[in-house]
Amino acid sequence: MKNTDVLIVGAGFAGAVSARVLADAGKKVVILEKRNHIGGNAYDWIDENDVMRHEYGPHIFHTSSEKAVQFLSRFTGWYDYEHRVLGCIEDQLVPIPFNLTSIEKLFDAQKADHLKDVLIRTYGMEKKVPILELRKSEDPEIRELAEYIFEHVFKYYTMKQWGYTAEEIDPAVTGRVPVLVSYDDRYFQDTFQKMPDQGYTAMFEKMLDHENIQVCLNTEAMDHLRVDAEQGCVYVDGEKFDGIVIFTGLVDQLLGYTNGDLPYRSLEFDVQSKAGQYQPVTTVNYPTPAEVNPYTRITEYKNMMKDAPKEKTTIAVEYPYKYNRTGEKGNVPYYPVFTDDSKAMYAAYVEKLKAVPNIYLLGRLAEYKYYNMDQITDAALAFAEKLLEK
Numbered sequence: 001m002k003n004t005d006v007l008i009v010g011a012g013f014a015g016a017v018s019a020r021v022l023a024d025a026g027k028k029v030v031i032l033e034k035r036n037h038i039g040g041n042a043y044d045w046i047d048e049n050d051v052m053r054h055e056y057g058p059h060i061f062h063t064s065s066e067k068a069v070q071f072l073s074r075f076t077g078w079y080d081y082e083h084r085v086l087g088c089i090e091d092q093l094v095p096i097p098f099n100l101t102s103i104e105k106l107f108d109a110q111k112a113d114h115l116k117d118v119l120i121r122t123y124g125m126e127k128k129v130p131i132l133e134l135r136k137s138e139d140p141e142i143r144e145l146a147e148y149i150f151e152h153v154f155k156y157y158t159m160k161q162w163g164y165t166a167e168e169i170d171p172a173v174t175g176r177v178p179v180l181v182s183y184d185d186r187y188f189q190d191t192f193q194k195m196p197d198q199g200y201t202a203m204f205e206k207m208l209d210h211e212n213i214q215v216c217l218n219t220e221a222m223d224h225l226r227v228d229a230e231q232g233c234v235y236v237d238g239e240k241f242d243g244i245v246i247f248t249g250l251v252d253q254l255l256g257y258t259n260g261d262l263p264y265r266s267l268e269f270d271v272q273s274k275a276g277q278y279q280p281v282t283t284v285n286y287p288t289p290a291e292v293n294p295y296t297r298i299t300e301y302k303n304m305m306k307d308a309p310k311e312k313t314t315i316a317v318e319y320p321y322k323y324n325r326t327g328e329k330g331n332v333p334y335y336p337v338f339t340d341d342s343k344a345m346y347a348a349y350v351e352k353l354k355a356v357p358n359i360y361l362l363g364r365l366a367e368y369k370y371y372n373m374d375q376i377t378d379a380a381l382a383f384a385e386k387l388l389e390k
C-alpha cells in the first residue's frame with residue numbers, strides 16, 4: 001500500500017464516485033472489489049438475447065439533483081426513459097403507485113367518481129400521500145379506501161419483501177411508493193428520468209479510467225484489512241496504514257461481527273428467456289399473498305432499452321430471500337432491514353469505529369441507508385469534497 005493515499009473498499013456508486021473526485025484532486029486511490037466486475041449493484045451487461053441485463057435487479061435512474069446529473073454526465077450520455085409499473089390486483093393490471101386511474105379500473109364508475117372527489121377535495125391534485133398516513137385519516141370513507149389499498153397493494157408485498165409487516169418496518173419504506181392523487185402513472189416524478197446510453201457498467205468504466213485509480217477485482221478486502229478498534233488503527237497486509245480508508249461494504253463484517261449480524265434482505269432472481277414481448281411495462285408487481293404468487297415482481301429488461309431486440313426477451317422473477325452470508329442462496333445483502341433493533345445494532349458498530357479516525361463509512365451497506373443511485377452519488381460527492389477540505 002506504499003504510495004496509496006486512499007484505500008476504497010467497493011467499486012459501486014459510493015466507491016467509484018468518491019474515487020474519481022479524490023483522483024481528480026491528485027490522490028492516489030486503490031479500490032478493492034470482491035466481485036469480478038465494477039458498478040456494484042448497478043452492474044449491467046448484454047446477455048444472450050441481446051438484452052441489457054441488470055444483474056442485481058432493475059436499476060432506473062431518476063433524480064432531481066442537478067449536481068448528480070452534472071457529475072455523472074462526464075462519463076455517460078443519456079436516453080429518455082420513464083418507468084411505469086403495473087400491479088396485479090384482483091386479476092387486473094393497474095398503475096402503481098396507486099393513483100386515480102387505479103381507482104377507475106377497480107371500482108364501478110359511480111363509486112370511483114365519488115372516491116376520486118373525496119381524495120382530491122381532501123388532499124388536492126398531484127399530492128402524494130403515504131399509505132400509513134392515509135390509513136390514519138379522520139374521514140371514514142378515506143380510511144375504508146386506505147384499507148382497500150393497503151390490503152391489495154402493500155400488505156402482502158411488504159410481507160414478502162421484508163418478512164415483516166408494514167407496521168413493523170420503518171414507515172419511510174412504504175412511504176417510497178405513496179398513493180398518488182393524480183393521473184400521472186409514472187413510478188417516479190423526478191425532473192430527470194434518463195438511462196445511461198451505454199449502460200451503467202460503461203459509465204463506471206469511464207469514471208474509474210484515471211491514472212490515479214487502481215482497481216483490484218476479485219479481492220475480498222477483509223483478506224487484507226484488519227481493524228484494531230482498541231488501538232484505533234488499521235492494518236493492510238499486516239502493516240499499519242495511515243492513509244484514508246473508505247469502506248462501502250458491511251460494517252458488521254468490518255468489525256468481525258462482534259456485535260452480531262446486521263439484518264439484510266436478499267433476493268433471488270429466476271431469469272428466463274422468452275420469445276417476443278412478455279408484459280406491457282418493464283415491471284409488473286404482484287402484491288398478492290405468497291400462497292398465490294411467492295414472488296414480488298417480474299421485470300422485463302428490454303422494455304428499458306433504447307434499441308431493444310424484437311424476437312427475444314429476458315425476464316427476471318424476483319423472490320425475496322432471508323439474507324444468509326454463508327448460504328448458497330440469499331448471500332447477497334441487497335437491502336438493510338430497518339427495525340428498532342437493527343438501527344440500535346448499527347449505531348453500536350458506528351460507535352466502536354469512532355476510535356479509528358482514518359476509516360469512513362459510505363454507501364448503502366456501510367451507512368445502512370436506503371440510498372437510491374442519485375442519492376449516493378450526491379452523498380459521495382459531498383463526502384469526497386469535505387475530505388479534500390481537511
Ligand code: FAD
Pocket residue numbers: 009010011012013014015032033034035039040041042056057058059060061062219220221222248249250253334335362363364365371372373374376
Ligand atoms: P453497492 O452497489 O452495493 O456497492 C458496494 C460494493 O462493495 C459492491 O460491489 C460489493 O461487492 C463491494 N464490497 C462489499 N464488501 C466488500 C468487501 N468486503 N471486499 C471487497 N468488496 C466489497 N437505485 C435507483 O436509483 N434506482 C433503481 O431503480 C434502483 N433499483 C434497485 C433495485 C435493487 C434490487 C436494489 C438492491 C437496489 C436498487 N437501487 C436503485 C439502489 C442502488 O443499487 C444503490 O443506490 C447503489 O447500488 C448504492 O451503491 P453503493 O456503492 O453504496 O453499494
Ligand code: UDP
Pocket residue numbers: 087096153154155157158161173174175176177285286287
Ligand atoms: N411496496 C408495496 N407494494 C408495491 C410496491 C411497493 O408494498 O406494489 C412497498 C414495499 O414495502 C416495498 C416498498 O414499498 O419494499 C418500497 O418499494 P420500491 O419499489 O421503492 O422498492 P425497491 O425498488 O427499492 O425494491
